[in-house]
Amino acid sequence: MDFKDLPLHDGLVKNISINWSNRSAEVVLECFLLSNQASQPCSLRFSNVSSVNIPMVAPWGKSSSINAAKYENNAFQIEMQSGDTLQVEAATFGFETIGL
Numbered sequence: 001m002d003f004k005d006l007p008l009h010d011g012l013v014k015n016i017s018i019n020w021s022n023r024s025a026e027v028v029l030e031c032f033l034l035s036n037q038a039s040q041p042c043s044l045r046f047s048n049v050s051s052v053n054i055p056m057v058a059p060w061g062k063s064s065s066i067n068a069a070k071y072e073n074n075a076f077q078i079e080m081q082s083g084d085t086l087q088v089e090a091a092t093f094g095f096e097t098i099g100l
Contacts, residue, residue, distance in 0.1 A: 003071045006095050007031050008078065011066045012039065016054060016086075023049045025088055027078070029066070033097070041098040046076065048091035059083035 011031040018025050025046045030039035060083030067079045076093055078086040 001095070003076055003093060004069055006044070006069055007033050008044075008066045008069045011042070012064050013066065013078075013080070013086075014041075014064075018049070018052060023047070025049050025052055025090070027086075028098070031097075043094075043096050043098050045094045045096075046088045046090035046092070047094070049088060051075075051087075051089040053087040055084045055086075057082075057084055 008029070008031060011029045013027060013029050015028040016025070017028075027044040029042050029044065031042040033040050033042075060081065063081040065081040067081045069076070069078050071077070074089060076088045076090060080086065
């Protein structure tokens with residue numbers, strides 16, 4: 001599945017962690033995998049990370065919800081509904097549900 005096709009729209013970012021020694025990053029979130037269903041806990045992992053940018057300026061107002069996701073300019077980008085864009089430069093990503 002392409003990064004842009006992940007079910008991230010309206011998902012809620014819960015936690016972002018970086019493992020420096022493993023050069024990895026993880027975003028724990030609540031995603032809406034099926035329409036008209038409750039959100040499910042999910043994990044978005046990045047490996048062989050070279051850069052992470054996590055602005056928290058909120059130019060559109062505070063929000064933990066995701067607006068869109070794309071891969072552009074050699075970076076995975078997650079646009080938040082706050083107007084901030086999280087950016088991770090990494091070799092690969094993985095996506096899975098947690099505890100299902």
